[in-house]
Amino acid sequence: MSAYKEFRIGWPVVLASMVGIAFGMSPLPFYTIGVFAGPLAGEFGWGIGKVMTGLAVFTVAAMIASPLIGTLSDRLGVRRVALSSIFLFSLSFMAFALNNGSIVLYYTLWALLAFCGAGTLPMTFTRAISGWFHEKRGLALGIALIGTGVSGALTKLFAAWVISEAGWRAAYVAVGLLPMLISLPIGLLMFRDIDDPKASERAARLVRLHNDGNVTMKLYGLTLRQALADWRFWLLAAVFVPLSFAIGGPIPNMETLLGAKGMSNSEAVFLASTLGYAVFAGRLLGGFLLDHLWAPLVACVLLMLPALSMFLMTGDDLRWSTTLLSVLLLGLAAGMEYDLLAYLVSRYFGIRAYAGIYGMLYAFFALGAGFGPAIFGRSFEATGSYNAALTFSMWAFIFCSLALLLLGPYRDDKLRAMVD
Template sequence: MTDHNHTALGEFRRGWGIILSALLGIGLGMASLPTYSMGLITPLLVRDFGWSVGQIMVCLSIITLISIGGAPGFGWLTEKYGARRIVLIGLPLWGLSMAALALSNGSLTRFYLTWVAIGLTGSATLPITFTRTVNRRFDKAKGLALGLSMMGTGLFGFFGKPVLALVLNDHGWRAGFLLLGALPVLVAFPAAFLLLREDERTLPDGHHVPVERPGLSLAQTLRDWRFWLMAAALLPVSFALGGPVPNLELILRDGGLTPAAIITVTPLFGLASITGRLAGGWLLDRIWAPLVAFVLLSLPAISLHYLGSGGLDVGHAREAVFLLGFALGIEYDVVAFMTARYFGLRAYAPIYGLLYVCFAAGAGLSPVIFGHDHDVHGNFNRMLTACAVLLVVSAASFLFLGRYRSFPAPKPRDHSPVR
């Protein structure tokens, strides 16, 4: 066994609980549940309340706008108070907010206000909080650890969406929202309570102190051109990838697939996301991350071009959905990995929070624009074709980032009591 593999194995032995709690927290948090569920629930709301697809998808823009302020804010709070406190407060409130959607009564105003509460509470469940702890515990196996942690989104897409579809079919959309609200409270919260631990060391006097991690300060990072290059690239990448996901069922339906065929196609997205996170994480530990990002984030252009071409068949639709899911499984991982490698861990959470704003802005606004385009033209073909080009051009920007930075080894802060 090589030294790299031996060190990586030791990291996993010590940090498996953190990975599991992050997997469940991210997979059942705001980065996952709304995106994967609203495509199934939207047609039922259209039927019962007469709302348009565009009006309903405004909900994703609401939580996006809140994330723009919430992500950096919770990044700062995470650095100040630790991820564990933020997560243990945020997960129950987030679950209750999601469950409150079951009380919707046909008022768009009430529907939107509920999503405001969802955005405020859900910001505590974003990958910012969980990936901070993972990044601080892993070094040699950082990419794979991040991939495993973020695999929860794919697991929900693969296992959760079919279950949600059955609940919606048998009991309606109100029961669906109750299910979505219960999962964070009954599954993610207990895991975080039992397994999520801060990165601390024990001093000879028995005191537990946080490990001081090296890196750039937030102010230094904001003066670094690499930060702004990453931010500029993330916005169009997230726009191109964020629109098709919540509209996937509608895209396939407009392409001519039957509801029965669609049910056999969409679960592949979650499976592909799982595969993409594992493969991408393994590659990030061995290959220059910007090159990995360029290749894997450019591949979905093939899917977008095909999905926007019109008449679809089941076989090619499965391939396109799998390829799209494979790439979408790596985007958060790449950003978390490159944040740690280029800027260090001294101010990781607020830096990642600001970069997440760019991702959230593109991913949140895209479904609304997609929905409006569908309302006007009756399909998504124009948007999908344009996003295929946009994706390749923006992903290529990462290739200009250059070499990783080197940071000194971490050391514990001296918090021993004054004698």
Template sequence: MTQKTSEFALGWKVLLAGLVGIAFGASPVPFNTLGFVIGPIHEEMGWSFAEISLGFSIFGIAASLLAPVYGWLADRYGVRIVAILSTFAFAVTFALVGLTPASIVIFYLAWFLVGLIGIGSTPVTWSRAVNMWFFTNRGLALGILLLGTSLSALVVPRVAVWSIAEFGWRGMYPVVALLPLLIAVPLAYLWFREPRPEEAPEGLMAGGALLGMTLSQSLRDRRFWTMWISIACVALAYGGAHVHMPEIIKQHGMDAQLAAGVMGTIGISIFVGRLLTGWLFDRLWAPIVCLPILLVPALACYWLQGTASDETRIYLSAIMLGFAAGAESDLIAYLASRYFGMAHYGKIYGMLYMPFGIAASLSPVLYGHVRDVTGSYDGMLQASMLLFVVSALLLLTMGRYPDFVAEASTIRPEAPVET
């Protein structure tokens, strides 16, 4: 393909199927429903809010640890079959959470099962195919793909609220599970696939084979661990700030209505952040794009400290944090493909998704612990300022993107190639 527009002309169906798959997959759906069922589950079961929330943490950590396994399956057997089967399995296991008896151990096992099976319905798989269809416009395509989380935030809470009103919290799970089952899976079956060699963009293959490093080569590369630490820092700083934002705002003397408006602002800034950063990635060196995007949230954390009720600063802080969240997911997929290639992308992305998922699952617990111990979020906000700065500065040490096409041309045909 030689023209920039041809990538979208050939790959738009795959991109749309991936966007819907992410929207109704295991990454955003549990996150967008948990807040609506905590109260009803607490009333019926008598479990504490912390005990109920721990189920979500178990899900997130289990899924993150298994991300490299699903990445390997996508590399080995093709991304299409892994994405479709995992999305179907996620729908089934998510529906089964509604059958949980009055046993918190079984409740935790149910969430562990959702994480065990559903991780293949996350960007670990969908982003692999999109990266294979797009090269010149890869950043923008990934930004569009990950707008699936914004679509989920618009659709899933409304379906959850309606189904709880009609069928109770138990009925909510099978009703919401119909979204991946009846929309994401059929669309993926019709449109989601990897490109044939003649459809792939230039710079992706040589001699019909995908270019890039193996996982073992990546693990020996300093840049891999630089990215790993940077991703963990951002997720640890942002995850709890998002979940606890309504409570943070309350400490500034503001009411629930304003808190809802601030959360809406975060959603909009995530949407804009993904598109803008993706567009910039295609034109500039990605780490330099991320420098201001990851530094300004440090200022947001500074403004969110204390109890001053400056409404303008609160909204600006929400916008800054939303931009960082919008850039982070794009960053993992984009940098993994540019620095390590596509030959073993699934495994490598899975390893880089691991710190994101684990840190994002633990971050709310840390924010809550600091609040419980000190009566304020200030201590964790100060730590998050440092984490954002460290993350941004680490990325500046990554160096230029490798030229896998040039490297491949220097390998003699008889030279062994690691698989």
């Protein structure tokens, strides 16, 4: 029971993290670009591929920004970096309303968004959670990360509604205001790391709660340089590139993909929106299982299921039930990605340089997730079908899931013992 009492002490950081991640850089640009793609392509004469290439620019910028911001978070503290980034991310998202038909401006805004919003990535919030939670770390991470699923579903519908009522410029402003009006006030009140002086009383209660040597406020674990010399780091880097491509490629293209299979726009938008609810379920299920089973095994099972989704979506005549199943399985995998990465970093590398290590691995993750939508889009433009990209993704899910089993036993207890 003491494990669940961690939530009595650490719930403020979980709540603040959930909201901060929900309206941060991970979900908002990724889930809404599919809704904005049509209006932008129609008004400026851009193809879907050009619109989706914005995510590739975003990815390159994020690959540069995330390791830098991660290292900065380890040095300055995650609270300062995260809260500043929320404010800047909000402004940079609203700046998309200034688009004037210049593709250069459009891509520049994507790069700006990545640098301003990198501090809202899960690496800052999950670092704090990894300090506050030990026995129920997986569940705490899962709860914090369900925000991406909820916001993914709701902001997609919200953006579509604003576009229909007031146009795409107003929609960019409306969606961009969400972090500033919701995440920032809650973060100011509740988001603090375990070594924050203003949270010292709650941190001391956590140590007394366990009283078994498994909880420490000392920063244990590998340095960033040590992690980069570890083969496990490079195994994760190699796995997450194709895996994130397989997850991230189809999601922003989902409306177009389903439309190409003969579904109406309203049907496609509705089915695509169910991804968010599946992500919600994947976060909680994955987080719960991570606390009770070996994480690589959990990941292997849950991340292999979407291979079936990719196979089913290559069919020429998609049924409603088949499509819904495919979308839900893909959503479960998308719900597993960030909490899996956060959990594996904390268990295999510790929390001394957690944000920096997470940021480096996120750069590899972003490589696949960022270029995936553009490659999917260009594949469709070239062939009139997404089947080639879907087939590649099917095999990526299978082989990458199996590769995670090579990680071996956790090392966090050994790393913690080194500083005690």
